[in-house]
Amino acid sequence: MEYKDQQLTEEKVFKDPVHRYIHVRDRVIWDLIAAPEFQRLRRVKQLGTTNLTFHGAEHSRFNHSLGVYEIVRRIMMNFQDRVNWDNEDRLLCLCAALLHDLGHGPFSHSFEKVFKLDHEKFTQRIILEDTTVNQILNKVSPNFAQKVADVIAKTYSDKLVVSLISSQIDADRMDYLQRDAYFTGVSYGHFDMERILRVMRPMDDQVVIKSTGMHAVEDYIMSRYQMYWQVYFHPVTRSAEVILSKIFQRAKYLYENDSYTFKLKPTHFISFFSGTVDLQDYLKIDEMIVYYYFQLWQEENDEILADLCERFINRRLFKYVEYNPDPQINAGMELYQLFKEAGINPDYYLVVDSSSDLPYDFYRPGEEEERLPIHLLMPDGGLKELSRHSDIVESISGKKRTDHKLYFPKDRIQEIKDESLKQRIVDILYR
Incomplete structure (x- = not known):
């Protein structure tokens, strides 16, 4: 029997708090889960610094990846006898679902931003270059790894497969909304996924939803909206991310400064600091490694790096105020100068952070990021774009919400000895 068709002698299951059980029968999937590159995801949290706000958010990219695989497995079961579905794509979909987050680094988005990395490109490299994952995929067929990479990159020729x-x-999205809601303990991310899976139908280039399932989709979209603003963009979590980014930024600056010597050479970060990251360097770094350095850097001779690491490790985060960059730009510039006058480096201790989200959008020709809208399959067999049939979705369609906050160390401001200078800073921050 060909490797792609091999089944385990008995079904393996993972007990899961969201989906109850995750089922594995395919030898390929079982081997991929055991690969070192996939096991690494146990050491990368799904929600980065969110556990400093919602203490239960300790789940990993490993948990999430298995969850996405399980949802796609269930979709495949529903699709197997339907028109417009080629069951030959089943294993491709399962592998792409399982491996879609393979390239995430520690504290993914902050890490990527400082070091100018792209986790999606690293996902593709792990799949295509000299890794255990690549060896497994190549046993399926010589071009199978490339197909999986193309699905994840959204360049695969069959857009129906990509849309899953x-x-x-x-x-x-269906996994991370429910999983993140479960582990953060909030109620916003829950929706009737079983109903959505039952009303999904394969069409030529995308999955569509039977019109009878519209209300379940409305619930899903509103869940997503609430999760972004109540959990993902929570200002305390963003404060931790601000400090995290500034730690990476300061460490990189010190490494590039020939006059500074770290007490312990930051071996794991050197290629990131110098912009020469190869795949093996990338795979060696995870959140355990990052926390190890942060613990050590609390004792560094550089006051800024030591202070930022101590704040992050012990959750002494920056405070924040609402800030609108356009009308308040002069106030921001004045604060920058006042912080310098007070001996507080504004490049690390005065940070504007912006969050924005577009909960649902219809098709807009020429947009940089083309968003394929959700289509409802009507009783007459025609398709209707969701926002044209749902008043709830129409009310938020195309409406991008943006939020700006100014972060600063309140304790450092309170320590300023010049009362006049301190009062000027406080007046600008809280007026």
Whole structure:
């Protein structure tokens, strides 16, 4: 029997708090889960610094990846005898679902931003270059690894397959909304996924939803909206991310400064600091490694790096105020100068952070990021774009919400000895 068709002698299951059980029968999937590159995801948290706000948010990219795989597995079961579905794509979809987050680094988005990395490109490299994952995929067929990489990159020729992993209603979002809601303890991210899976139908280039399932999709979209503003963009979590980014930024600056010597050479970060990251360097770094350095850097001779690491490790985060960059730009510039006058480096201790989200959008020709809208399958067999049939979705369609906050160390301001200078800073921050 060919490797791609091999089944385990008995079904393996992972007990899961969100989906109850995750089922594995395919030898390929079982081997991929055991690969070192996939096991590394146990050491990368799904929500980065969110556990400093919601203490239960300790779940990993490993948990999430298995969850996305399980949702796609269930979709495949529902699709197997339907028109417009080629069951030959089943294993491709399962592998792409399982491996879609393979390239995430520690504290993914902050890490990527400082070091100018792209986790999606590293996902593709792990799949295509000299790794255990690549060896497993190559046993399926010589071009199978490239197909999986193309699905994840959204360049695969069959857009229906891509839409299962990446669209405005996909397995990725359906898992992380429920999983993140479960582990953060909030109620916002829950919706009737079983109903959505039952009313999904394969069409030529995307998955569509039977019109009778519209209300379940409305619930899903509103869940997503609430999760972004109540959990993902929580200002305390963003404060931790601000400090995290500034730690990486300061460490990189010190490494590039020939006059500074670290007490312990930051071996794991050197290629990131110098912009020469190869795949093996990338795979060696995870959140355990990062925390190890942060613990050590609390004792560094550089006051800024030591202070930022101590704040992050012990959750002494920056405070924040609402800030609108356009009308308040002069106030921001004045604060920058006052911080310098007070001996507080504004490049590290005065930070504007912006969050924005577009909960649902219809098709807009020429947009940089083309968002394929959700289509409802009507009783007459025609398709209707969701926001044209749902008043709830129409009310938020195309409406991008943006939020700006100014972060600063309140304790450092309180320590300023010049009362006049301190009062000027406080007046600008809180007026």
